[in-house]
Amino acid sequence: MTQENYQFHYYLISKHGKPLIMFLHGFMGNINEFNEAIKLLDNNFSYLILDLPGHGKTQVIGSDEYYTMANIAHALINLLDELKIDKCFLIGYSMGGRLALYLILHFPERFYKVVLESASPGLMTAAEQLERVKSDAQIAKKLRRSLTTNDFYAFLLNWYSQPIFGSIKNHPQLDLMLESRLQNDPIKLAKSLQFMGTGSQPSLWEKLSENTKPLLLISGAYDQKFIDINTEMTKICKVAQLKIINDSAHNTHFENTWEFVENIKNFWFDKKTAPVNLC
DSSP states (O other): OOGGGEEOOEEEEOOTTOOEEEEEOOTTOOTTTTHHHHHHHGGGOEEEEEOOTTSTTOEEOSOGGGGSHHHHHHHHHHHHHHTTOOOEEEEEETHHHHHHHHHHHHOGGGEEEEEEESOOOOOSSHHHHHHHHHHHHHHHHHHHHOOSHHHHHHHHHHHTTSGGGTTGGGOTTHHHHHHHHTTSOHHHHHHHHHHHSTTTSOOOHHHHTTOOSOEEEEEETTOHHHHHHHHHHHHHOTTEEEEEETTOSSOHHHHSHHHHHHHHHHHHTOTTTOOGGGO
């Protein structure tokens, strides 16, 4: 793998003397995923936002292997090198959270602290992984069929009607979110799901205990599945803490942006875990 296999679409918003956060969006998201959260974080940080492979305007050049988690993680480290970013904070949501966890477990020296929103270390057993791969393959097939705007829109409405998303389908800003999702290419999304879905990614449960970086796990109060997963993670990783966001399910940064951001600020500026050179 070389960096030539990826043409990342990104924005680097640099503010003098301010530490940098790299944001990793979730499945079907894009570079604009965290715009509202960034507005509330305001001038406290610099920001690196991007489209992950399979999403938005980022291009993958070469075979499907470049959609895997390991290769994308290496490509992101190469991007940080190109941008001369030695170390940063990291926030990942859902799929982006799984990728963020992979990054801190394999490249811990590149990150200060990490926030994982509605994310997991993957699945524990080979049987669970196989079952999930089969399920994701069916979803990918539906995505490939939804090549017209109307079909893709119907797919999105059905996707966000899943119980894990709580009442997000009634959110007053839902149409704006769906409009953003429609900018993606269903064929590329299908590849992302196939090669970086929960069933395809390597399980990180065993490696989780090795993590020494302060880790904030965020779950929505109506997302019991991920509350349970994140609770188990705190038992394995001693430097992990769990915060539950009120009035939200899986997508807390969209449903309760203010509380999401307040928890991030409290975590970043906690002097007990702050990096020495940022205190």
